[in-house]
Amino acid sequence: MRAIITAKPEDGLDGLTLTDIDEPQAPTGEQIMVKLQGSSLNYHDLGVAMGTANETKDRILLADGAGIVVAVGDEVTDFNVGDSVVSCFFPDWQTGGPTVGDFSRTPGDGIDGYARDMVVTPQHWFTKAPQGWSAPESATITTAGLTAWRALVTEGNIKAGDKVLLLGTGGVSIFALQLAKAMGAEVAITSSSDRKLDKAKALGADFTVNYKDDTSWGDTVAQWSSGGVDVVVEVGGPATLTQSINACRVGGTIVLIGVLTGFNGEVPTAAMMLKQIRLQGIVVGNREMQQNMVEAVEQMGFKPVIDKTFPLEHLTAAFKYEVSAGHFGKIAIDYTLDG
Numbered sequence: 001m002r003a004i005i006t007a008k009p010e011d012g013l014d015g016l017t018l019t020d021i022d023e024p025q026a027p028t029g030e031q032i033m034v035k036l037q038g039s040s041l042n043y044h045d046l047g048v049a050m051g052t053a054n055e056t057k058d059r060i061l062l063a064d065g066a067g068i069v070v071a072v073g074d075e076v077t078d079f080n081v082g083d084s085v086v087s088c089f090f091p092d093w094q095t096g097g098p099t100v101g102d103f104s105r106t107p108g109d110g111i112d113g114y115a116r117d118m119v120v121t122p123q124h125w126f127t128k129a130p131q132g133w134s135a136p137e138s139a140t141i142t143t144a145g146l147t148a149w150r151a152l153v154t155e156g157n158i159k160a161g162d163k164v165l166l167l168g169t170g171g172v173s174i175f176a177l178q179l180a181k182a183m184g185a186e187v188a189i190t191s192s193s194d195r196k197l198d199k200a201k202a203l204g205a206d207f208t209v210n211y212k213d214d215t216s217w218g219d220t221v222a223q224w225s226s227g228g229v230d231v232v233v234e235v236g237g238p239a240t241l242t243q244s245i246n247a248c249r250v251g252g253t254i255v256l257i258g259v260l261t262g263f264n265g266e267v268p269t270a271a272m273m274l275k276q277i278r279l280q281g282i283v284v285g286n287r288e289m290q291q292n293m294v295e296a297v298e299q300m301g302f303k304p305v306i307d308k309t310f311p312l313e314h315l316t317a318a319f320k321y322e323v324s325a326g327h328f329g330k331i332a333i334d335y336t337l338d339g
Helices: 009-015 043-050 135-139 141-155 171-182 194-202 217-224 241-247 269-274 287-300 312-324
Strands: 002-006 016-020 031-040 066-072 084-087 118-122 126-128 163-167 186-191 207-210 229-234 248-256 278-281 306-311 330-334
Touching: 002 312, 009 016, 009 043, 009 312, 016 312, 031 135, 031 141, 043 312, 066 135, 084 135, 084 141, 126 287, 135 141, 135 306, 135 330, 141 171, 141 229, 141 248, 141 287, 163 171, 163 241, 171 186, 171 229, 171 287, 171 330, 186 194, 186 217, 194 207, 207 217, 217 241, 229 241, 241 248, 241 269, 306 312, 312 330
Parallel strands: 163 186, 163 229, 186 207, 229 248, 248 278, 306 330
Antiparallel strands: 002 016, 031 066, 031 118, 031 330, 066 084, 084 126
16 A cells, blocks of 8 residues: 655655555454545644654654544444544543653654555544545644644633634634634734735634734734734744734733744743733644544534645645645645545
């Protein structure tokens, strides 16, 4: 069966290799066999693929995986043959507070991922997928979707009428826009592209700001929200955190989910202290959160925004498209497409 691996990390994206590997043995005990049909790309996957996040050779890529259960072990209780399923980012973190602080057990990084046709895993490595969603759509939940859900629901505790600030128009932010609007919140969103901001408005964004045209966009958002937003989903890190603090209300919450602008930088601690802001760092979430999210989105009636879809054989091209930063929402991989 097909698999795409990191053959030469020093070669970056051009070092990815499409290869043939043996099909897995039949599942036993609590194992399930999943025919994988879709995935989606995240910046974490890009870092592994480029050799900047993990230099392990011969690693099967991709944290996101969705497909159909085609066989089950005799002790499986959660799934039946024919069920549509989606993978978990932290397969060992089932419930409760954080128990992991690295990616040593994350598929596509510390262990082999889902850029392959078939996989056999313990049943708790997957959850049910939302009814009516395609495999590529379902795969957006594993990393981006669950991150947005945890930021807004688990940590942000948003409710109807709350005001939310989202940074950029990548996969997490657009998923968060859809979730927040479905829950009755008002949403402000930033981008350097007026074209992307127009798309965000079409999805329901209540306020948009081009951060290249308005370098004090945090103050602008605070003025729009009459004193500051309730929750900021912060993806930039050090270069944007000051503006996010400016945009946040007294007693508000900033959920740090990414560090796209770097790993270190100055934090205006006095401003954050005076505003009594809660700054919470997160990395995706656990299986129980994912199960809760799947149940919720089935009732919300939306589907994720997929900018462009590639066949599995064109994974390198998909990553290069991600590098171009031209996408709005998610980049998907459809294993059923001819390469």
